[in-house]
Amino acid sequence: AQKITQTQPGMFVQEKEAVTLDCTYDTSDQSYGLFWYKQPSSGEMIFLIYQGSYDEQNATEGRYSLNFQKARKSANLVISASQLGDSAMYFCAMRELFYSGGGADGLTFGKGTHLIIQP
């Protein structure tokens, strides 16, 4: 069974500072993908970034990067130069990769971190 742990229920950060949101995972699968989603107060789930377990380089998407440490089973999200619009819930999620025979049964989510950016 897969498990995602997000240990920070809430965070307050000053605007323009960098933010690190923690995520650790547990799985017996060898091939898996790690995802981060943003959920603003309006409620929709917005995909941010993806990291495959066999990817040697950390994923980056604009101001988002994923600090992937496979041996520690951690996949922290880093937001550079935070903005007021970054205030939202952030969810870490994972699934087994399709090509390894799994993954069709959906994502396993953590409980989320509520990030508030202060001016």
Place this chain on the structure above:
Amino acid sequence: NAGVTQTPKFRILKIGQSMTLQCTQDMNHNYMYWYRQDPGMGLKLIYYSVGAGITDKGEVPNGYNVSRSTTEDFPLRLELAAPSQTSVYFCASSSLEETQYFGPGTRLLVL
């Protein structure tokens, strides 16, 4: 470019009533999913489908049913609504090795 659409956006049900939450995607994705999100929690998988005519249970399937007669549609049926089913319901779809794209959600209140 609609993506994943869900109807209704909000619904109030009385205990024991039934309803169907609609989900449609226009991306020709084979994989579709239903999740529920309880207050302060992450999403939990209810049911999923790997293609038309094929469905399977997720982590929390009790009290729900699904069908998948077409690639585009994946409705979720609540037969006897209970207060424990008060939640926000998200439908999602994906193709092989791609991320899941979520609909806007349906907020359900059972009183």
